[in-house]
Amino acid sequence: MNAQPAAQRRLLDLAELDLRIRQAEHARTNPTQAERVRELIAQRQELTRELTARQGARDDLRTELGRIEADVAVVDARRQRDEQRLTTVTNPKDAQGLESELASLARRKSDLEDAELEVMEKLETAEAAVAEAEGRLAEVNDEGARLSAEAKTAVADATTQVEQATRDRAAVASDLPAELVELYERAAQRSAGAALLRRQTCEGCRMVLSGTDLAAVRTAAEDAVVTCPECGCILVRTEESGL
Numbered sequence: 001m002n003a004q005p006a007a008q009r010r011l012l013d014l015a016e017l018d019l020r021i022r023q024a025e026h027a028r029t030n031p032t033q034a035e036r037v038r039e040l041i042a043q044r045q046e047l048t049r050e051l052t053a054r055q056g057a058r059d060d061l062r063t064e065l066g067r068i069e070a071d072v073a074v075v076d077a078r079r080q081r082d083e084q085r086l087t088t089v090t091n092p093k094d095a096q097g098l099e100s101e102l103a104s105l106a107r108r109k110s111d112l113e114d115a116e117l118e119v120m121e122k123l124e125t126a127e128a129a130v131a132e133a134e135g136r137l138a139e140v141n142d143e144g145a146r147l148s149a150e151a152k153t154a155v156a157d158a159t160t161q162v163e164q165a166t167r168d169r170a171a172v173a174s175d176l177p178a179e180l181v182e183l184y185e186r187a188a189q190r191s192a193g194a195a196l197l198r199r200q201t202c203e204g205c206r207m208v209l210s211g212t213d214l215a216a217v218r219t220a221a222e223d224a225v226v227t228c229p230e231c232g233c234i235l236v237r238t239e240e241s242g243l
């Protein structure tokens, strides 16, 4: 088919706008932050599991500590009661019995205090482990929130670009012969659609035209629409074409 060289050159604008629309469309549906956000979601699940396990371990230690403290209170109450009785008891045998019980209560209390100390140390470690997991989870959540906000802005920008480029494309296409646009669109399904022939090279596929192909392009009428023998896109000829 034939078309004015100026109209053929406008096809380069159309191809450029189509490329811009595709890129903006890709940016809109696949914001660069998406992959990292997916990673962070996986990390958050992992960390939440870890945190729950650590909180469980800490709570068990708190329960254990509470039990020991209750036992200490029982021992203290009995000691107080025995000491009180000892001041009023007159029978030496009863007094001996109370003293022996007091000695055993003192040993029991000392054992309980050792156990209490041990659990308190473990609890301190467990609480630090919970705080550490909470800190990491907060970092992941912060990064996730920041990237999600960035992605939202990027998607909004890309949507604006798609809309703008689509309007520009419609304006360019409406100025061109419908047949030429159709030919371009058919070619665009498997190639750049239209590309500059620069220094004997198709800029759509980077192929250097061979002697015969070049001769055919050279002898074609100025308004003839020629295509790249390699990729099939419309070859736009200018003074840079090297013909």
Ligand SMILES: [Zn+2]
Pocket (backbone or CB within 6 Å): 202, 203, 204, 205, 206, 207, 228, 229, 230, 231, 232, 233
């Ligand atoms: Zn080509």
